Amino acid sequence: MYPQSLSNIVWAYATMSIWHAPFLTAVAEESVHKASRFDLMECGNTGWAFARLAFRDERLFDLFFGRLFEQTADIDFQAVHALCCATWSLSRSDLTWELMDGRARDGNLGLDATSYGFLLMHGSWEGNQAREVEVLSALSSVLAVEALKPVASRWISQAMRAAGPRLLRSPGDEGAWYRYQKLGRLVHFVEATAQEGDPQSVLSSIENFVGESHQRWLKVAGGPKADVVEDAVRTRPLGDGEVGLEMGCFVGYTAVRLGWRLGGAGTAWGASLRTGLISAELEAVHVCLARHHVDAARLSSAVEVWAGHIPWATPRYIEQFGEFGVGFTFMDHKGTRFHQDLDDGLASRMLGPGSRLLCDNVLKPGAPVHLWAHHREWPGRSSSAMVLAMHEFLEPETEDWQSLLDIQPP
Secondary structure, X not given: OOHHHHHHHHHHHHHOOOOOHHHHHHHXXXXXXXXXXXXXHHHHHHHHHHHHOOOOOHHHHHHHHHHOOOOOOOOOHHHHHHHHXXXXXXXXXXXXXXXXXXXXXXXXEOOOHHHHHHHHHHHHHHXXXXXXXXXXXXXXXXXXXXXXXHHHOOOOOHHHHHHOOXXXXXXXXXXXXXXXXXXXXXXXXHHHHOOOOOHHHHHHHHHHHHHHOOOOOOOOOOOHHHHHHHHHHHOOOOOOOOEEEEEOOOXXXXXXXXXXXXXXXXXXXXXXXXXXXXXXXXXXXXXXXXXXXXXXXXXXXXXXXXXXXXXXXXXXXXHHHOOOOEEEEEEOOOHHHHHHHHHHHHHOOOEEEEXXXXXXXXXXXXXXXXXXXXXXXXXOEOOOOEEXXXXXXXXXEEEEEEEEEEOOOO
């Protein structure tokens, strides 16, 4: 059987959540025999499909990861991402770290920013600060835009950077310069125009960058959307022991706003800010840029930006803040997942009665399943849900919606 056929079969079983141990064992055995004929994308898809079924075959995963180092210069990063997902699901962090260590040994080639995001997620949750420093040093060394290098390594000493591996940018990631040079311009603009330590100045500077430079690629929840965010947190302040949660951080614009408002809740005049917001983002460059803007606003004690794949971060919130520990949630990551992530939060008891949820971009790009599942009236069920229509920031001709929902007791 061809490798693509094996990959398609396992993927179909994983998609339909069909568990048949003898059959999966046979497919894994056949895949081991033909591992040398799998291309990188087939390795990634097959490995991730087995992981989704919680099927472990150590030989197979070792062989698939070995393929990543056979052609280090010509690598498919989508396959790398799929295998990173698989190793996370199967608790094989040893293989995940080998991605960075092995490529450093075999040609000093770096990874892409999303791969470094997976590595940051592993290091952060493990509490392995040495590994986090290694990842950020490696990211800084391969960034194509000079303005972003100090953003990635902002708390790493020169001696620590010098001790880390000097990696080369992978030929498979040559398109990164175009993506990140726009973010480099944003860094220059904010550093030149914002007053350090003033959250409103940092927010205004980002808004002015969008407006004055016509950088419409940078979508932020400004203007009428910012008014809704402000009112949502003003009318539902955090209680004792609660934190706010942002899913999807990008450049840290809303993280600064929410940290500024939520971080001061419950503190006396002149007291230090409390941890008011946890913001999650997978893409490592976005994580570093968001932290940079939070630092510029001097809100590091109020905002933590975590590197993490959002569906997998939910257990960490429970672990760190306990059940019903999230009082306010802002979703701005992927509309087609809003309903799933809300259901995960409810099932895990991360979100308790009275917790508030605000979702952005529910019209464009859209969150139809979330609106249908959580914003329609059912017989015998009351709901405080509402949908607010407004225009996009600096785009009066473009309509979008935000949805607001207060979690009701069962």
